[in-house]
Amino acid sequence: MSGGSHEEHLKEVADWKKYSIGMLGLSTLFTVVNVGIISANGHHEATPNSLPYMKNRAKEFPWECSDCALFDSKCWADCRAEKAGNDE
Numbered sequence: 418m419s420g421g422s423h424e425e426h427l428k429e430v431a432d433w434k435k436y437s438i439g440m441l442g443l444s445t446l447f448t449v450v451n452v453g454i455i456s457a458n459g460h461h462e463a464t465p466n467s468l469p470y471m472k473n474r475a476k477e478f479p480w481e482c483s484d485c486a487l488f489d490s491k492c493w494a495d496c497r498a499e500k501a502g503n504d505e
Contacts, residue, residue, distance in 0.1 A: 481496075482496035482497070484496070
């Protein structure tokens with residue numbers, strides 16, 4: 418067995434339990450503060466034209482609505498409505 422007596426080991430274990438409990442409390446405090454800050458500021462959605470790099474494409478997509486991303490349901494609905502309007 419390395420270094421120290423049984424009592425010293427027990428003291429070290431008790432100290433590390435205290436450190437762990439203290440860090441748990443500190444982590445919880447920081448989490449509550451960060452959640453409060455984020456909740457106070459709210460979540461802001463980006464407007465479609467505010468981030469021009471989001472539609473930076475080298476070539477069109479290989480499907481029916483070539484300007485729509487695969488899971489962009491709003492774009493797909495608009496594209497299909499536009500195509501339905503043009504077909505009539």
